[in-house]
Amino acid sequence: MDETALIGVDWGTTNARAFRYDAQGTVVETRHRGCGLLQIVDGDWETTFLKNFGDWTNGAPDLPVLLCGMVGSQQGWSEAPYVECPLDISTLAENLHPITGTDYCIVPGVRTIDGCGVPDVMRGEETQLAGLDPQGLQLVCLPGTHSKWVQIAGESVTGFQTYMTGELFKLLSEHSILARTQTKGPSSHEAFLLGVDHSKRDGGLLHQLFGVRGLRLFDQLTGDAQGDYLSGLLIGHEIRSALDATSAAGMVTVVGAKELTSRYVTAMEYMGRSIIVTDGEQAASRGLWRIAQQAGMIA
């Protein structure tokens, strides 16, 4: 086994992605495990950690370990208080949360409060942001169950907003009146783009959603294409709302796994917007390394 300089884990609601780094910060081993927050039995995070990644620390109990994501939430291993937005990305390293009884640390989540006094939060995405090349960064989109849109100025996060896009797609596909006529077949690019286009229709989202039913009722959409249309409608809404809410006119950086980012790229290209795509896992692994370095955790 190569010499290990750091173990980093992006530990979310459903999954954990763990990275073992050498002294140069190169990831020499990656593990994906389905042991997310929802799967932890009796809150026993330590046992879960040791079972899945313990062999990496064998013989080197003082090896630095840095965690990020829902592991630091109220229901996590140990609650890491939020740092407030706006913030310099570098301040994450100054606010690491040590887990009592271990030498491990958790990257804090970030909280923002909008003009109406409504809070918004992220846990895990701040570490991905720390892993991005800050050069020219303005507006970052992190698609997912709860997508994040982040405004960046220089080295600072100036604001962010969460969108329930992925969760709403799942809800509507599984439990609504639309679920009855939605079938799973080959995906339709045309139906997706039609949905993106129709997200500009009058009447807002609540009305446009019923349009899925209308199109299906008169066979203007097949059962197989219905899900793609719905996906286009919801993603189109998210992008339009997010772009409307910001004055950032430059490039949008989309961070995530390919199956998801590709839909966002297609939709934004359709709207005539320029995009850069970055792999989400790479951003997380780089972010964990950089934060550990800034915090002086690495010899």
Added chain:
Amino acid sequence: MDETALIGVDWGTTNARAFRYDAQGTVVETRHRGCGLLQIVDGDWETTFLKNFGDWTNGAPDLPVLLCGMVGSQQGWSEAPYVECPLDISTLAENLHPITGTDYCIVPGVRTIDGCGVPDVMRGEETQLAGLDPQGLQLVCLPGTHSKWVQIAGESVTGFQTYMTGELFKLLSEHSILARTQTKGPSSHEAFLLGVDHSKRDGGLLHQLFGVRGLRLFDQLTGDAQGDYLSGLLIGHEIRSALDATSAAGMVTVVGAKELTSRYVTAMEYMGRSIIVTDGEQAASRGLWRIAQQAGMIA
């Protein structure tokens, strides 16, 4: 038993509301039954009709019977083709759909197609519209699982839009991340109004929905108040979208049962809009009578 001149049934997805009229058009008996489309076994509508309302026709098998609602849908007793919008309300009576093998008729549903080619439909609401006083009618709101907003000019329905508001409230309250922290307690007027107010926030509905989570996470909303806030947010969205999409500046007529219309009235008053409220069941019973008269079904 008083002499019966007409039996009318507003027969929907979950319920049937039946009216027995005398020769003057007065409703002398009303029955509510839980035998909606979803409860009909093996498509046997006739047996269901006879079991629930058959005693009204005993001794007078030629009594006119007029039905409206989902009973005329593809999954209904017999499919009544849609009439196209715009239409004069009086044309409903010219397009009644006779059920083969019976003397019964079904009021047709109405279909509209918007500028993007997306169809929208109603079944049952057209009959409630026929039961309203046409004097000064401009914009009609019929709240529900799938709320309808209808534009009226003189005696014509010029357009309408469906909103999935009620269904989305149920989905989010039962199956989403919000369901985990929503409890059922005394309802909060303040939380409802806060939701209505926050429906104007930047970022659109997909973002605002996550705000429910944000407010709850920092105890700015109790578990009991969460459902009222969510209800205010969704109803606020529906109303704002519907009012934005129309140039009708006058009175809004809200048609429905009191528990539901009262929320719409509160929200619209909060937005400074004038409203008239009409009972939905009365509108349905009057509509069935008027259409039967216009169609010459009553001696």
